[in-house]
Amino acid sequence: MEGSLEVLESQHSIAMFRTLDTAGPLASSLPPTLVWGGRMNGNPGEVFHGIGSVPVLKKGDKYPYFKKVETFLQRFGYLDRAQHPSQGVLTEEVSDALERYQKLHALSVTGEFDEETRAQMTTSRCGMADPGSSLTYVTVCPWDRTNLTFSFTSGTSDVLGDEEFGAVRNAFETWALSTPLTFTEVSAGSNPDIAVGWHPTIAYDHDMTGDVVAHSDNPPDCSILDFGPPQPLHFDNGEQYWAIGEEPGAYDVESVALHEIGHLIGLDHSSNPAAVMFSQLNPNSIRRSLWPDDLIGALTLYPFQP
Structure with missing residues (x-):
């Protein structure tokens, strides 16, 4: 996403690549490339x-x-x-x-x-490395179960009240509605699978300086950061502004969360500019709907059982 969503630099030698036909109607209806604009210390800056x-x-x-x-x-x-x-x-x-x-x-x-x-x-972008070739959806590895838990560790003062938490819950629900996955919110002390929070730009597990809007990690069996569990979903609360919906100079919490959750369930970046898993997103914009590209990748990892 064009503020950068990251899982860390990697050659992704462990990734399993599957291709989707890009010559059909999906490819022909793609919008222009989307990008995120970042800021450094409150001023417009380069990645x-x-x-x-x-x-x-x-x-x-x-x-x-x-x-x-x-x-x-x-x-x-x-x-x-x-x-x-x-x-x-x-x-x-x-x-x-x-x-x-x-x-x-x-x-x-x-x-x-x-x-x-x-x-x-x-331009700003997702902090996770890109896959090694120009494919549409790319899978890394799945969790060993489909019932996952999450908790919140901190929020942001950029958003009124605790609306940022509701936006993240909505993002989890979007993935749950279209896959066999379930996401249950628990307390931070209940050993959650995923820990969600807003952190300083230089967080304990990753430096989000300049280019990275947020970062997460892959499932435990193919983790890159290797600090968890819980696996992180961390928003940059130092250099970036956050909003609910479209707001000039700010990133929509739900749109960024939807992308990062894709990494958390085992998806890598997509080459489809319309997909949630594309690495870039403009500020003052939203991308809250899963495309077939995203869904096929998720269902490859987590197929519905007959």
């Missing part, structure tokens, strides 16, 4: 400081601050940091990584660091 000042580059070009772009590609799963340390050069490998990034984000696939790619990289 990664410095990327916006990197000029347009072609394969073979060198530029010191291009290392910022390489770091971005490493963080979100397009380059292996160990095998490709940042050099400030647009190499063949980096060009291939840019092509994968461009394809997944519905950009012109050039393999170059062009203006369109720079603009996309300087």
